[in-house]
Structures are given as structure tokens and as C-alpha cells.
Amino acid sequence: xxxxxxxxxxxxxxxxxxxxxxxYVFPIIEGTHVLALGISVGAILWFDLRAIGINMRRQPxxxxxxxxxxxxxxxxxxxxxxxxxxxxxxxxxxxxxxFFRYKFAAMFLAGLNAAFFHVSTQRSxxxxxxxxxxxxxxxxxxxxxxxxxxxxxxxxxLMVYSF
Amino acid sequence: MILSFFQWIDTxxxxxxxxxxxxxFAITSIFHLAGLILNFGVVSVMSLRLFGLCMxxxxxxQVAEGIWRWSLLGVxxxxxxxxxxxxxxxxxxxxxxxxxxxxxxLATALIFQFSLxxxxxxxxxxxxxxxxxxxxxAVTLWLGVGVAxxxxxxx
Numbered sequence: 001x002x003x004x005x006x007x008x009x010x011x012x013x014x015x016x017x018x019x020x021x022x023x024y025v026f027p028i029i030e031g032t033h034v035l036a037l038g039i040s041v042g043a044i045l046w047f048d049l050r051a052i053g054i055n056m057r058r059q060p061x062x063x064x065x066x067x068x069x070x071x072x073x074x075x076x077x078x079x080x081x082x083x084x085x086x087x088x089x090x091x092x093x094x095x096x097x098x099f100f101r102y103k104f105a106a107m108f109l110a111g112l113n114a115a116f117f118h119v120s121t122q123r124s125x126x127x128x129x130x131x132x133x134x135x136x137x138x139x140x141x142x143x144x145x146x147x148x149x150x151x152x153x154x155x156x157x158l159m160v161y162s163f
Numbered sequence: 164m165i166l167s168f169f170q171w172i173d174t175x176x177x178x179x180x181x182x183x184x185x186x187x188f189a190i191t192s193i194f195h196l197a198g199l200i201l202n203f204g205v206v207s208v209m210s211l212r213l214f215g216l217c218m219x220x221x222x223x224x225q226v227a228e229g230i231w232r233w234s235l236l237g238v239x240x241x242x243x244x245x246x247x248x249x250x251x252x253x254x255x256x257x258x259x260x261x262x263x264x265x266x267x268x269l270a271t272a273l274i275f276q277f278s279l280x281x282x283x284x285x286x287x288x289x290x291x292x293x294x295x296x297x298x299x300x301a302v303t304l305w306l307g308v309g310v311a312x313x314x315x316x317x318x
Contacts (some may be wrong), residue, residue, distance in 0.1 A: 027313070027317040034196070035313070038309070040206050045200065055233070058225075059218075068208065071208070153196055155192045
């Protein structure tokens, strides 16, 4: 079975169809997905603004991270769960949607950026943690994060124009 | 009178760009989303501080210093893009209940933001009950704007 056929199977399942054809359930799931962006991407933005050195400069970077981590985890859990349900209801349409593919490519790169940031900058963290403007690699990671998540949000919004 | 104003909006050049071009509405809505994320994000962080759930080693006013300009930027972005989005279907918005509910929430949120909210977040000696209430109201009002706004598209 091809990936497309698997997605068609998912989309045509009972649950997928029920969500897709519902009057209230789909709007509620979709609305929650969009509004939880404020919490999830908003928390990331809060950290990135510190990482690039233009906000909360008197607070150590690691402290800012520790404080928004619960928001990030909670927010992304909501995004993940609602995202799965949205995909379930439109799996095949999403699969062939060019903006869906951009969205996931950008999310993957954002994840890579975050992982790379954690791994490579942890060793030198004491050098830049308290600086108002952190070292260059940290700032680059922050900028990339903002750009990539903007692409994720934009691509997600544009998906509806390619269905 | 309001209806004829909305109908006049429909005849403007801006409305034509938003309504008739492929990308007008799409790109404007991305800016609207960006403003939402910016404002709702920092309001959430500020509310967590008001509830005493994060950044407890920072004064409330210090956190306020970190969020205020971003909240203003987010609101400005959403307002500007919102006006543009509105022009794309002004007569339909006149008939839309979610639209009027959203405008009510928005007016309340804006009045709240520049009165009680601003008073409480820039002070460090408010009682925890007042802070908690302010934080709760902030999240609830902006959530109301968002939910009603999303409902416009569906109902």
C-alpha cells in the first residue's frame, strides 16, 4: 500500500469521516489548534526573544527557558493532539497538499535547530547565560527558530488554499 | 446607518484587494495570526506571573517591562490586519453574530488592557486576589476574541 492509500484509508475511517462531517467537532478542534498557537509558539517566541538578546536581558537565558518550558510542553501537547485529529479527518488531502509538506519540513528543521542548540551550546552555557546579549550561536539559533516557526504558521494558514 | 457604512466599505479599493486577489486575504490573515500569537503569548506569560506560577524571583513590574511593548505590537498588528480582513466581506460581517460578539470582546479587552491591567501589572504591591483576577480576565477576554473570531469563519 502506498503512503497515499494509507492516508486515504485513514481519512475514510469512521472517526476521520465523523470529524470531517461534523458541525461543531471539527470547528472546535481546528479553533483549539489555532488558538493554542498563542501558548505554544508564543512561549517559544518568549524564549527566542531572550536568546537573541532583545528581551528580559537581566534574566539568565536558562532561567527564561525553565520558566516557559511548562507552557511549551502544555501548548505543544494541545497542538499535537488537535493536529492528529485534524490530519485524521483530512489525511489524503493533507498528504498531497504542498503547504502541508512545507509545514512539516519547517517543523522538522525547527526541531533540528532546537536539538542542535541544546547539544552544542550547553557546554559553553556559563559563558553566555547571564549576558544581556548571548553569544553568536545562541542568537543564530534564536533567529532561525523565529523564522522557521513563522514558516510553520504561514504554511498551516495557507493549506486551505491548496485543497 | 451602520449597514450602509459597511456596504460603502465594500466598494473601496482596499476591499477589492482583500476580496478579489488570490493572495490579499491570505497574506493579511497570516499577519493577523502573527499579531494573535505575539499578544496572546505574552499575555499568557504575564498571567502566569500574576497567578504566581512562574518567574517568582522577578517583580511583577519587571515581567511587565518584558511584555508590554510586544503586547502592543501584537495588538497593533492584529488591529491593522483585522481592519483589512474586515473590508473583504464587510456586508456579510454585519449579519454575522460571531463578528459582533468578537467586537464586544475586543472592545472590552482593549479597555481592560489600558485601565485595570496596566495598573496592576506595573505595580508590585497589589494583593494576590486582584492579581489573580486580572490575570484571569486577561486570558479570558483575549480567548473570547479568538474563539469568536474563529467562529466567524465557520458560522
